[in-house]
Amino acid sequence: MKPGADVLIIGAGIVGVACALECARVGLSTLVVESHMVGGGATGAGMGHLVVMDDSPAQIALTQLSCALWKELQPDLPGSVEYDACGTMWVAADHEEMAEVERKSHIYSNAGIVSEVVTGRKLYEYEPNLRPGLSGGLRVKGDAVIYPPTAAAWLLDQAIHKGSKFQKGQAVREVHEGGIVVFENGDRLCARTVVVATGANATKLVPGIALKPRKGHLIITDRYPGHIRHQLIELGYLKNAHQLTQDTVAFNVQPRRTGQLLIGSSRQYGALDSRIEKSITAKMLERAFWYLPHLKDLLCLRVWTGFRAATPDKVPLIGPAPNPVTGRPMEGVWLATGHEGLGITTSLGTARILADRLVGNTPSIPWEPYEPLRFSLQKGPIP
Amino acid sequence: MSDPQRVNIELNGRPVSVPVGHTLLSAVFNAGFGTTRTSVTGQPRGPLCGMGFCHECTVTIDGLFHQRSCMITVRQGMVVETVPLP
Numbered sequence: 001m002k003p004g005a006d007v008l009i010i011g012a013g014i015v016g017v018a019c020a021l022e023c024a025r026v027g028l029s030t031l032v033v034e035s036h037m038v039g040g041g042a043t044g045a046g047m048g049h050l051v052v053m054d055d056s057p058a059q060i061a062l063t064q065l066s067c068a069l070w071k072e073l074q075p076d077l078p079g080s081v082e083y084d085a086c087g088t089m090w091v092a093a094d095h096e097e098m099a100e101v102e103r104k105s106h107i108y109s110n111a112g113i114v115s116e117v118v119t120g121r122k123l124y125e126y127e128p129n130l131r132p133g134l135s136g137g138l139r140v141k142g143d144a145v146i147y148p149p150t151a152a153a154w155l156l157d158q159a160i161h162k163g164s165k166f167q168k169g170q171a172v173r174e175v176h177e178g179g180i181v182v183f184e185n186g187d188r189l190c191a192r193t194v195v196v197a198t199g200a201n202a203t204k205l206v207p208g209i210a211l212k213p214r215k216g217h218l219i220i221t222d223r224y225p226g227h228i229r230h231q232l233i234e235l236g237y238l239k240n241a242h243q244l245t246q247d248t249v250a251f252n253v254q255p256r257r258t259g260q261l262l263i264g265s266s267r268q269y270g271a272l273d274s275r276i277e278k279s280i281t282a283k284m285l286e287r288a289f290w291y292l293p294h295l296k297d298l299l300c301l302r303v304w305t306g307f308r309a310a311t312p313d314k315v316p317l318i319g320p321a322p323n324p325v326t327g328r329p330m331e332g333v334w335l336a337t338g339h340e341g342l343g344i345t346t347s348l349g350t351a352r353i354l355a356d357r358l359v360g361n362t363p364s365i366p367w368e369p370y371e372p373l374r375f376s377l378q379k380g381p382i383p
Numbered sequence: 384m385s386d387p388q389r390v391n392i393e394l395n396g397r398p399v400s401v402p403v404g405h406t407l408l409s410a411v412f413n414a415g416f417g418t419t420r421t422s423v424t425g426q427p428r429g430p431l432c433g434m435g436f437c438h439e440c441t442v443t444i445d446g447l448f449h450q451r452s453c454m455i456t457v458r459q460g461m462v463v464e465t466v467p468l469p
Binding site: 222223224258297298299 | 423447448449
């Protein structure tokens with residue numbers, strides 16, 4: 001079969017469309033295929049927090065690069081993307097967490113990220129509705145918030161403007177070595193490189209990759225402008241997010257441009273259906289009410305769920321896919337998935353690395369930590 | 384002497400006397416305010432169902448946004464604002 005495009009991207013979530021834009025920008029002929037709607041999966045279900053995270057050097061590098069790329073785009077973003085440079089406040093409940101604030105501030109400072117250690121009264125000047133008696137926090141002014149589905153739609157428009165093609169309505173059934181894609185209706189397409197960017201569903205097309213769905217719930221309120229000013233996250237967040245086996249909740253509340261509050265967060269493994277679980281939302285709200293007591297008086301409009309694509313080391317899969325049988329790189333099949341809860345932020349960095357690698361440029365940050373083969377080339381079963 | 388059959392509330396900065404037992408919505412209407420809130424896109428909105436379902440008659444009471452005025456009986460000293468949101 002003759003390649004119909006240089007790059008065929010499966011999935012018009014924010015990662016897929018960001019990849020399309022970068023590929024088109026470096027001059028590759030690009031086609032995006034999407035079965036349902038743009039940004040209709042994890043993209044539309046997530047919070048849209050643009051945040052630098054310090055879980056590992058690879059995570060800092062990718063989130064930092066990505067936040068810088070978002071800042072570059074910001075002047076061009078339409079109002080519908082609701083870009084809001086509200087910053088993040090990592091909230092320290094007690095002295096132990098205050099020590100963590102210092103540690104985190106040090107890591108950020110080493111990476112060149114500006115943060116402000118906030119103690120006592122200053123915390124309440126920034127966030128008067130937090131419960132009394134908290135120790136302080138770390139304010140990261142450069143973080144921001146966007147509305148992910150409109151951001152995805154805009155990125156796709158930009159890609160199309162740069163010559164990318166877009167095909168909607170047919171789901172992909174199979175992907176084969178040699179860059180071959182088979183659709184549900186039997187149609188086939190071939191590209192020099194197929195990029196699987198279907199989030200947690202990527203295992204359906206490339207079995208055996210180190211990827212698991214991780215369910216999350218979110219709650220949104222009516223409009224209460226000014227109730228909070230930063231995205232507020234408890235410092236115990238990473239501690240909770242790191243639990244690989246049990247259901248966890250963490251305090252993570254976001255102010256939207258509309259004045260609405262988006263209340264998170266939950267993480268579940270092994271929960272495969274999308275129904276709303278009251279036991280989980282009750283725990284989320286209990287935690288949110290503890291930090292923000294007046295939330296109790298506000299009106300909730302909607303609750304929903306989504307699935308993050310989680311890898312064992314919390315770092316995405318960007319590069320050649322491993323063959324399910326041999327574990328060797330598949331010819332003409334790449335992955336761009338595994339972004340877990342950071343895909344909105346890291347979509348742009350992912351796309352930059354992927355496009356650089358495809359045309360043989362050296363990416364501006366080391367790409368090896370994101371290499372999908374890092375799991376399949378290890379001995380033993382995938383964790 | 385205050386009339387035991389009436390309560391005094393503050394509505395959009397004005398003192399208003401309302402018969403005991405009236406809904407806040409009737410007080411708002413009788414004071415001449417037809418618009419209770421604005422939509423996300425800034426359109427003026429007024430009450431539709433009058434029975435707590437449509438959320439179009441929401442007002443700010445004592446600083447708390449989005450209170451359904453049709454479901455709330457007037458209380459002495461309430462501070463009420465219509466159309467508080469940008």
